[in-house]
Amino acid sequence: MSAGCCDDQEFDGSSPAFRRALWVVIAINAVMFAVEMLAGAAARSQALKADALDFAADAATYGLSLYVIGKPATWRANAALIKAGSLMAIGMSILALAIWRTLFTVQPEAGLMGSIAVLALIANGASVLILMRWRDGDANVRSVWLCSRNDAIGNVAVLASAGLVAWTATPWPDLAVAVLMAGLFTSSAIQILRQALAERGANRDHAHAPVDAHHHAGGQCPSVEKTEPIVSSD
Numbered sequence: 001m002s003a004g005c006c007d008d009q010e011f012d013g014s015s016p017a018f019r020r021a022l023w024v025v026i027a028i029n030a031v032m033f034a035v036e037m038l039a040g041a042a043a044r045s046q047a048l049k050a051d052a053l054d055f056a057a058d059a060a061t062y063g064l065s066l067y068v069i070g071k072p073a074t075w076r077a078n079a080a081l082i083k084a085g086s087l088m089a090i091g092m093s094i095l096a097l098a099i100w101r102t103l104f105t106v107q108p109e110a111g112l113m114g115s116i117a118v119l120a121l122i123a124n125g126a127s128v129l130i131l132m133r134w135r136d137g138d139a140n141v142r143s144v145w146l147c148s149r150n151d152a153i154g155n156v157a158v159l160a161s162a163g164l165v166a167w168t169a170t171p172w173p174d175l176a177v178a179v180l181m182a183g184l185f186t187s188s189a190i191q192i193l194r195q196a197l198a199e200r201g202a203n204r205d206h207a208h209a210p211v212d213a214h215h216h217a218g219g220q221c222p223s224v225e226k227t228e229p230i231v232s233s234d
Contacts, residue, residue, distance in 0.1 A: 010137050010138045010141075012138050012141065013065065013134075014070055018069075018141075019066060021130050022066050022144065025058075025127045025130055026066075029055045029058045029062065031123075032052075035120075036052035036055060036116055037049060037052040039113075040116075042112060046094075046098060046175060049097070050097070050098075050182075051117075051154045053090050053093070054147075054154055054181070054185070057087065057090050060086070061083040061086060061144070061147060065079065068140060073138070073203045077139055077197075077199040080138075080143050080199075083143045083192060084189045084190075084192040085189070087192070088185070088186060090185050094179075094181055094182040095182035098175050098182065113161065114162035114163070117158040117162060127148045128148050128149065128152050131145055138199060143192045146188045146191065146192060147188070149188075150185065150188055157181060158177060160173075
């Protein structure tokens with residue numbers, strides 16, 4: 001990145017390929033939310049339900065990401081803040097649900113958990129591969145990547161949970177995975193929050209900075225005109 005007033009800007013999502021990728025990933029997440037929520041209820045698995053909530057959050061936030069592409073930088077930063085808040089809320093809800101299930105434990109159906117987790121892992125693996133080339137960018141773009149990464153990690157965790165539930169014949173591995181996923185949501189939310197606040201602050205500082213309209217025409221950096229010192233004739 002160059003120094004000075006003409007620093008290269010981060011990718012803001014303004015490309016037809018990125019928009020198409022988001023539409024595909026939105027469809028994948030919407031379908032998998034319905035599948036995992038139904039399967040989670042049937043298998044009595046909190047880990048599956050937690051992962052289903054992640055799919056729902058991703059579908060919604062990807063839609064928000066699409067909406068703000070091309071909007072002013074402050075809009076994109078504010079959208080990222082909304083997504084960070086939603087991730088934090090989901091993380092807290094998963095943790096609360098895990099605590100509740102600790103008091104009223106019902107052993108989940110490990111076989112169904114594992115089958116659905118494999119299907120979800122395939123879906124999330126496809127999403128990760130689709131979005132891999134856009135994993136870096138502004139807070140709005142990066143939040144898309146973090147959500148997809150969370151999905152893939154969550155599916156691996158659910159698979160591990162299903163194996164441990166079958167091996168131990170207890171629901172505790174399922175509850176432990178739900179707690180770990182809550183921590184993953186919270187960590188991602190904090191990362192997005194920090195980047196979005198930094199971008200919003202930078203945009204605000206740039207808006208308030210004095211600008212020479214003549215020198216900034218055409219998006220060029222202002223030049224400094226050298227002048228000769230005035231020498232008195234006296």
